[in-house]
Amino acid sequence: MTDATEIRKGLAGVVVDTTAISKVNPDTNSLLYRGYPVQQLAATQPFEAVAYLLWNGELPDADQLERLRATERAHRGLDDQVKATLDRLPVDTHPMDAVRTAVSILGAQHPRAEESSVEAEQAKAEELFAALPAVVAYEQRRRRAGGPTDPIAPRDDLDYSQNFLWMTFGEEAPEPVVDAFRVSMVLYAEHSFNASTFTARVITSTLSDLHSAVVGAIGALKGPLHGGANEAVMHTFDEIGIRPEESETEARERATAWMEQALADKKKIMGFGHRVYKNGDSRVPTMKQALDAMIEHYGRQELLGLYNGLEQAMAEAKDIQPNLDYPAGPTYHLMGFDTELFTPLFIAARVTGWTAHVMEQRASNSLIRPLSAYNGPDERTVS
Numbered sequence: 001m002t003d004a005t006e007i008r009k010g011l012a013g014v015v016v017d018t019t020a021i022s023k024v025n026p027d028t029n030s031l032l033y034r035g036y037p038v039q040q041l042a043a044t045q046p047f048e049a050v051a052y053l054l055w056n057g058e059l060p061d062a063d064q065l066e067r068l069r070a071t072e073r074a075h076r077g078l079d080d081q082v083k084a085t086l087d088r089l090p091v092d093t094h095p096m097d098a099v100r101t102a103v104s105i106l107g108a109q110h111p112r113a114e115e116s117s118v119e120a121e122q123a124k125a126e127e128l129f130a131a132l133p134a135v136v137a138y139e140q141r142r143r144r145a146g147g148p149t150d151p152i153a154p155r156d157d158l159d160y161s162q163n164f165l166w167m168t169f170g171e172e173a174p175e176p177v178v179d180a181f182r183v184s185m186v187l188y189a190e191h192s193f194n195a196s197t198f199t200a201r202v203i204t205s206t207l208s209d210l211h212s213a214v215v216g217a218i219g220a221l222k223g224p225l226h227g228g229a230n231e232a233v234m235h236t237f238d239e240i241g242i243r244p245e246e247s248e249t250e251a252r253e254r255a256t257a258w259m260e261q262a263l264a265d266k267k268k269i270m271g272f273g274h275r276v277y278k279n280g281d282s283r284v285p286t287m288k289q290a291l292d293a294m295i296e297h298y299g300r301q302e303l304l305g306l307y308n309g310l311e312q313a314m315a316e317a318k319d320i321q322p323n324l325d326y327p328a329g330p331t332y333h334l335m336g337f338d339t340e341l342f343t344p345l346f347i348a349a350r351v352t353g354w355t356a357h358v359m360e361q362r363a364s365n366s367l368i369r370p371l372s373a374y375n376g377p378d379e380r381t382v383s
Ligand SMILES: CC(=O)SCCNC(=O)CCNC(=O)[C@H](O)C(C)(C)COP(=O)(O)OP(=O)(O)OC[C@H]1O[C@@H](n2cnc3c(N)ncnc32)[C@H](O)[C@@H]1OP(=O)(O)O
Pocket: 010, 224, 225, 226, 227, 229, 267, 268, 269, 270, 271, 272, 273, 274, 275, 276, 318, 320, 323, 324, 325
C-alpha cells in the first residue's frame, strides 16, 4: 500500500534550495558561474581564477590570484601518508577508489578537520584543490609502473594546468594541450545541484566536515550515470575499435552502424542525454572545440569520424544530444591519460564546485531529510 502523495522519482523537477554559485538554464542553453557565462571564463581565465570565483563570488585581482597560487604551490606535493597508503592498494584498484581514499586520509590528518569557520573551510578547500592533481597523477604513474614508483615532483614555475600535466607525464605539455586541459577543468568545475554536489550538501547539512562531504561526492560522481560517463564513453570508442590508420569517413560509417545496433538492442549510450538539458548541454560546443584542437594537434581525424558518427546517429534515432562527458573522454584519451583516470580528472575540477556548495550550505543550513511514502506490508504481529 502506498501513501497517497505525489512522488517525484529522482527528485526530477524538484527545486530543493537556492544557490548563488551557478545557474543552469536549459531554455537558453546557458551556464553561468556567479553570473559569468562559462564559455567566457573558459576563453579567458586560468583555472585557479575560476576556483577563486566559485568560492568567493568575484574573480580575483592580481594580488588575490597570486595569494591563491602561492597556497596552491605550497600544497602541490604528494603527501607522504597518502603515497604510502596508495602504494598498499592493488595496482588495479579503480583510481576513483584510490582518490576517494586519498581524500579520506587528507581529511583524517588535517589539523583543522573539525573546524567549520568560514576561514577554516576556505583553507581546507584550497588545500584539497591543490593536493588532488598529485594524487591523480601518481595513480596514473603507479598503474603504468605496475606498482609503487617515484612521483614526479611539482614545479613552482608552472601554473596549475601545466603542473598537473607535468606531474602526470614528466614532460612539459605543449601550449595547445595545456589550453584544452584548462578548458576542461573550467567546464567541469560546477553545475548546480547535480547528484554529487547534492550529496556533498546532504552530508554538510548534518554538520559533518568538508572532507567527508567530498568523499561522499566522489562516490556519487563515480557512477556512469554521472561522472563515470566520461570513462564509459571511451569504452564505447574502444568497443567500436580505434584505428588510427583509418579515414574519417570509414570510422564514421562504423560508428553509425554500431550506434544503430546498440539502439536496436535498447542500450543506454553513455555520454548522451541529461536530466536538465533536453536540447544539448551548454558546455559541449566549447569542449568540442578543445577536442577538435587535440584531434588537429595529434593528427587523429579518425576519432572525429567516430565522434560524429555516434552523435549524428543518436540525434537521428532519438533526438538525444551529447553531454560534457562525450567530448571530454576522447580529449583526455588524446592527451595520454588512461581511461580509468578520466573521472578522477573530473574530481580535480569539481572539488572547487563541491567545496563552494559545502560553504554555501553551511552558511544557511537546514538538515536535508525528505520524506518517503511507505509501500511495505501493513502492520502485523510477530507470531
Ligand atoms: C557530467 C554528467 O554527469 S552528465 C550525465 C552523464 N551521464 C550519462 O551520459 C549517462 C547516459 N545518460 C543517461 O543515463 C540519462 O540521459 C541521464 C541519467 C543523464 C538523464 O536521465 P533522465 O533525465 O533520468 O532521463 P531518462 O533516463 O529517464 O531518459 C529519458 C528517455 O531518454 C532515453 N535516454 C536518455 N539518455 C539516453 C542515453 N544516453 N542512451 C539511450 N537512451 C537514453 C531513456 O531511455 C528514456 O527513454 P524512454 O522514455 O523511452 O524510456
